[in-house]
Amino acid sequence: MTGTLQVEYNGPVATILLDNERRRNAMTKNMWQQFQPILQHLADKESVKVVVVRGAGENFSAGADISDLKDILHDPDTGRHDGGHVTAGENALASFPKPTIAAVDGYCIGGGWQIAGACDIRLATDRSTFGITPAKVGIVYPLSGIERLVKLAGPATAKYLLFSGDFIPAAEAMSLGLLARVIPQASFWTEITEFAERLASRSQLSIQAMKDIVDVIAAGGYRLGETNAEWQREMAVSGEPEIGITAFLSKQTPEFKWTGRHSRLLDL
Template sequence: MSIVSEVRTGRISVAIVDGVATVEICNPAQRNALTKDMCLEIQKLMPRLDADPDVAVVVLRGAGGTFCAGAAISELASVLVDPQEDGSSVDHLSAADAAVGSLSKPTVALVDGACMGGGWQIASACDFIIANERAVIGLTPAKIGIIYPRPGIERLIRLVGHAKAKYILLTGQTFSATEARALGLVADVVPSESFEEKSAALVSTLRSRSRFSMHSMKRLMDLTDACGSGAAGLDQEWAKAWAAMPDSPDMEIGINAFLTRQQPRFTWRPVG
């Protein structure tokens, strides 16, 4: 199945093949920069993918040789501080970020070429980022006199720590893929000549794993990250997940496959 949504400037497209939804940011005239309409389209698309039983893994990437140049400069105000009738404003970039981050399914950002500003914020909303070794990453709000959105700053601090976060944001420097990995901005770097092959292999690996395991562990890790390990109610969530484990068909399937040295074929699917 393939869905393509056209917008006024640029588009967000998704192709679903064999359980993998590949979401593509496409705005070549502006190096795949995100417009307001593109951010709105991401917000509409993600809940549909989460509810689609045919989708097991979501991949986010940019069209061509660029991931995303961030928020479109020509629409920067409407993307970040869109005024509303009640006098408030809406940060559509962070709303798109939240839509990606709310997916219960495993998500991977494949970063090739430039990943700048809000592009990194959207990529980092995925569970992890795999970068082509030729990728360049920069968080550059200080170069244009704006403040990086709060969700992006908070995630940056969690990933790299306070000192490195300040270094990255206050200098506005651009980093190579290997430098970005050392800082903690990406999970791994893949050689350019094997980027597509190794990325496909990684996605295929995720596709073959237990969806019960991935959904449960992702949810528990996200709750721990958001609330802290000692937060009220977290023990109950862990207890519920632990109690559900023996009832999942995947546990028996996985054990039997291991004992018989076969590839497991997990059957658990999310409800609702």
């Protein structure tokens, strides 16, 4: 079967490579199914602090592999046709506890956008192209992807993108709220590396706590007070503030220790 997900390590940064380059990294059923076990392994791996998702070669992903589409969208366990394998992979990425960066170059279309949209931060080159194209092939986009798009861009923009299936350049994608930054292609991978390493140097307690809290707020705020209280208690016993404040006062770079391995929160 063509297409796979590869994992590469560079210190505290792990990169998930969407590898189906001959087909512009179109996502096969096999590739979607690999997300959950890979992400579980990376969540458990203490040395990994940040995950970058990118495509092999010159494109992020041209979306779902059309030749594999029926199997991708069908969940044989339930008999439902609501995005089964796509939704499972997307949700595994969205719920991953550590920070995730979608590094988008070239085409980011259809299911490729679902992957990028499930990441915490989306950065793209100035030559990237985006499109959400279910109306071009007569399918209903998976609910998880529609919900995430509406939260990011609002209902009017979501309808524009979903109804038309039009391709838009990176600058327009950023203006519509789909991207955090657009970076010149010539310096893109250097900046991605530097940014990921910068996130890895920050307190992972702070990042994971604030990621959790932001996600709860975005989901409507259910259990917000309880979630915040749990993280405040974790902060109080973690030693992270003492490390950060001591380093700040002595004008040194802090060396944070928290990994989450023994945290009650990550076992809930």
